[in-house]
Amino acid sequence: MASALACLLVLLRCLPSATTVSFNYSTFSNATKNITLQGSAAAAIAGVDGWIELTTGKNLPSGGTMGRVVYTPPVQLWDKDTGGEVASFTTRFSFSIAPKSSSDRGDGMAFFLASYPSTMPYMGDGGALGLTTRSYDTAPSSVNRFVAVEFDTYVNSFDPNGTDDHVGIDVNSIRSVKTNSLPNFTLIGNMTAVIDYNSNSSILSLKLWANGSTTPYNLSSKVDLKSALPEKVAVGFSAATGASVEQHQLHSWDFNLTLEQKPSTGVISSPQQHSRGGVVAGAIVGAALFAVLLFVMVAVLVRRCRRKKRREAEEDDDSDGDPIVEIEMGTGPRRFPYHVLVNATKRFAEEEKLGQGGFGAVYRGYLGELGLAVAIKRFAKDSSKQGRKEYKSEIKVISRLRHRNLVQLIGWCHGRDELLLVYELVPNRSLDVHLHGNGTFLTWPMRINIVLGLGNALLYLHEEWEQCVVHRDIKPSNIMLDESFNAKLGDFGLARLIDHAVGVQTMTHPSGTPGYLDPECVITGKASAESDVYSFGVVLLEVACGRRPISLPDNQNNSLFRLVEWVWDLYGHGAVLKAADERLNNDYDATNMECVMAVGLWCAHPDRYARPSIRAAMTVLQSNGPLPVLPSKMPVPIYAPPMASSEGQLSSSTGMSSSSLTLTSITPR
Incomplete structure (x- = not known):
């Protein structure tokens, strides 16, 4: 038995194995393990969210900046002891590039694999993106080799002719082996990239989503990593600027690498060493090994069956006999x-x-x-x-x-x-993080895309499904953003299903979030599509103005700031654009901004009967007009007790039977 076990150990050592490297930084909010910052790179940390600024100081001969973010442990890229097998890897990251002004462009940033340990290039310049020295055409020495995917925002003399913005694949030279010219100003704002290397085909490929696009830009080239790089490499990001100042931020980074290692071939004996005794010994060892393997397999199966039964017993907590919910199986959850x-x-x-x-x-x-x-x-x-x-x-x-x-x-x-x-998993977290937290700055086109996506979700819920789904808790923290910053509405814990013919459902108590909750719901406890439209209107104003619906004012008069009232007052004075988010720095289409604010006020009208349906609101938003006609002053809601009908029932002013208060509104003179 002992000899059989020894043979089993030898066999296991001969089986193929794999080396893996995997890490995921969804944010850089704390002192991040295994991350090293070089040059001018620095962490920008505030609250629960954080990112890394790659270019924050001046340390280049040109007066520019150069910085690196490096995963500190060495990464095994290939292994000469196992026949030179090369790893495959995939990395996904979100980042942003922002010039200090419209005239400042250059130079860009790059993802790289480089000789370990990572060293900043001596006498680097902005055009080299922090990858190599100012001698662009000189191949790096054996200790400074690199392969990179660059996101370049400036055309240098060695770059292909065409637009300023381009992506490229670099192999030991900043002169790219493959490039793709992009429309100017593509590489501005928030972006998500996926870089993949297939060791079987030796193809290095890039997919880039920029400026909220749903279709990625693509680039790929055949790259022999084994000849281009040493066995162990450093992976990370670099960025540099010249005299023009450009900001480069890394927001998240996911990396997965697998290196399949072939088994050792062992000792090869000559034909003369084979004998009858060897054959017999081999047969005995093989039989013993088979017995051991059979015993191990049976033991493992028995143990798994016992664990499965124990888990099923532990996880079946519906002891009251009432299933928690019935869900159609198949392709669903x-x-x-x-x-x-x-x-x-x-x-x-x-x-x-x-x-x-x-x-x-x-x-x-x-x-x-x-x-x-x-x-x-x-x-x-x-x-x-x-x-x-x-x-x-x-x-x-x-x-x-x-x-x-x-x-x-x-x-x-x-x-x-x-x-x-x-x-x-929706990678860019919630809208609230980016509007009021430390997330990515949202440009006006990104904001328009988000509100239209939210409106399409509500249109589906209210009118296009078999029942009307009232969400009841629409707010930025429940609006998630995918890799292209498209909106995805979530958190249906308060949602209710209402038949289209009914339209209104009375709740036992009002639910929702102050500031977004329809005031009528607080009084009547009724949930309706109109109450969702109210919340949608508040979100429209919040996105356009960059301010929360309720907050303490900047002055000290102890009165609450109410967004809807503030915007409506400016609207009545013909100065609604003064409510636009100052952080946009007037970089928006004025007609479009006015449309979003007008529709937001329309949807947030105090009287739910004066609000549009979500379809009517979306029609105006998508066509950018004509704008709704609203009173110059915000109507004041007046809640009157229900009147008694001729049959002795309590009825509302609309003729609907009700035991609750009724909302009417008047416009101040």
């Missing part, structure tokens, strides 16, 4: 075992936490069997009855919806007294 979600989040590790709310927390996860990155909402273990109700509602409603502007529910789990929901 599925129930996940609890242990799968625990493993996907590294046991709900703190570094995987994406956010925290009153319901619990949201974690980043990776489902290996699906090859999918996900966001997992974990309700607090002591969730109240209302919390469980929201959990059920969210599964019931969103599991049946399919729209490009809705966050997709992938699955759920209710095991070990835990409530968990699994969503697609």
Whole structure:
């Protein structure tokens, strides 16, 4: 038996193995492990969100700036001891480039693999992007080799003719082996890139989403990494500027590399060494090895069966006999075992936490069997009855919806007294982070794209599905942004289904967020499509003005700032553009801005009967007019008690039977 086990160990050593490197920095908010900053690079940290500024100082002969962000441990790119196998890798990152002024362009940034350890080039210049020296045509020495994908914003003499903005693949020279010219000013603002290297084909490829585009720019070239680079490399980003000042930021970075290692060939014996005794010994060893392997396989199967039964018992917490929800199976959401979600989040590790709310927390996860990155909402273990109700509602409603502007529910789990929901991972977090936090600055075209996406989601929910879905909690923190900054509405915990013929549903108590909640809902407790339209109008004004709906004023008179009232007052004085977000620096289309604000006020009208449907609002937004005619002063809501009908019932001014107060509005003279 001992000899058989020894043979088994030898066999296992001969099996092929793989070396992997994997890390994911969703933000750079804290002292990030394994990240080194070189040159002028510095972390810009505030609150829970942070990024890295690659070009923040002046340290080049030209008066420009050069900086690097490097993953500190060496990365095994290829291995000469196993036949020279080369790794495959994929990296995804979000970044931004912003000139200090419209006349300042140059020079750009790059993702690189370089000789380890990473060293800043001596006498570098802006045009070299922090990759090499000022001698652009000179191949680096053996200790300074690099392969890079550049995002260049300035045409130098060695660059291809065409536009300033271009992407390129560089192999030991800043003169690219392959380039793709882009329209000028493409490489400005927020971008997401995916770079992939396939070791079988030796193809290095780039996909770049820029300026909110849904279609990526592509670039690829065959690159022999084994001849271009040493076995161990440093991976990271570099950026540089010349006399013109340009800001380069890295917001997130995900990297995965796999190096398949062939097994050792062992000792090869000559034909003369083969004998009858060797054959017999080999047969005996083989039989023993087979017995050991069979025993191990049976033991593993028995253990797995026992663990599976134990997990099923632990995860079946519907002891009351009432299923938590019924969902059609097939292509829709599925129930996940609890242990799968625990493993996907590294046991709900703190570094995987994406956010925290009153319901619990949201974690980043990776489902290996699906090859999918996900966001997992974990309700607090002591969730109240209302919390469980929201959990059920969210599964019931969103599991049946399919729209490009809705966050997709992938699955759920209710095991070990835990409530968990699994969503697609939306990489650019919520709109709230970028409007009021430390996220990416949103340009006006990006903001227009976001509000139109939100409007399309509501149009689907209100009018295009089999029932009217009232969301009841529309606000920037529930509007997620994908890699191209397209809007995806999420969090359906308060949503309700209403038949189209009914139109209104009375709630036991009003739910929503102050500032976004329809004032009538607070009084009547009624949920309707019109109450969602009100919230949509507030979000439109918030996106255009860059201010929260309710906040303390800048002065000290202790009165609350109310966004709708403020914008309506400016509208009445013919100065609505004064409400535009100052951070836009007047870089917007005035007609378009006025349209968004007018529609926002229209939707946020105090009287729900004066509000447009979401279809009518979207028609104006998409055509940029004609604008609605609104009173110069914001109507004042007056809540009157319901009148008694001739039959003795309480009825509203619209003739609808009601036991609640009725809203009417008057316009001040």
